[in-house]
Amino acid sequence: MRQEVTDVNKTPLHAWHVEQQARMVDFAGWDMPIQYTSIGEEHQAVRQRAGLFDIAHMGRLFFSGPDAARLLDSLLTNDVSKLKDGQIRYALVCNKHGGVLDDVLVYRFADEYLLVVNASNRQKIVEWIDGHRSGFEADVTDATTExxxxxxxxxxxxxVLSPHVDxxxxxxxxxxxxxTPVAGAEAIVSRTGYTGEDGFEVIVPNAAAVWVWGELIASGKEVNLKPCGLGCRDTLRLEAAMPLYGHELDETIDPLTAGLGFAVKLDAGEFIGRDALLGLREQPTGKRRVGLELDGRRIAREGATLHIGETEIGHVTSGTFSPTLEKAIAMAYVSADHAAEGTGVEIDIRGKRVAAKIVPLPFYRR
Known part of the structure; x- marks a missing residue:
């Protein structure tokens, strides 16, 4: 199921993005739009009206065959066997130590399953699956570039979407x-997203991509829909306290410490990392993921340390200035002893201490 990857991949909408003068950057080996106008304007469009994102860089792996569910259950922390046709679940792929290799969505259809993985982890997850599929009668197809x-x-x-679907x-x-068809093209439509807003994600064949995108842009004019880049996707997910791999999640962080226990079914059956997570359930790491609101407008970036007096209690994983809340916010891992809401802390931002307090997650809820 391996696919050859060029030095820089381009989605079928690449030429459209360039024509719109989007700011393009290399993201996980894909030339992707970060913004078309400003991150703040695109962010507010999603919060108040609608935004359309190219997320074709996300990995899409299809599983079929008599053992497809068993294979997925051996790899994922959630219970795939309980999924009904049309259901989707959030799950983690863990190593044997319980560290997170990726966070994913698994979809069940009548005759196949779909696993959506992060762009930066696609090759790693493909290789992980290849290394653990022996003994399972299942076919795995990487359809990311198709x-x-x-x-x-x-x-x-x-x-925006209703005129194009029955x-x-x-x-x-x-x-x-x-x-179901979208604008006449064969498609998968899911009520999912990574912004904290209502919305849909749509998968179509590459040959239909430009047409369907154009139809949604056209029908979105009535609500002042904006094309949106990955820049505001990050500020939106941060307000909604959704973890980002490489920041809140990596192979040194387990899903229980990350506050993702809802996606870990330790009593459902065996999966890679289960024994380690059972141990962590009994003896936690002593760290917790928390939210922070900062005094002033300075942004705490990944790696900034948190202090109470002379004691370092944790570090920032993601930070931004929230366009919705008009406050500087951040997520961090801190010692559980200092994780209570309302706790005052200081964040070292480039050598200067900035006052902040621990607040509940998410920062924003629709």
Missing amino acids: RFMMALQGPASID LDLAGMKYYTAVQ
């Missing part, structure tokens, strides 16, 4: 998916 994926996010998403979008439950 199909396009877009995210339509925001409170007006239903209005589907009751308002009646779709969150974290469900259907295989």
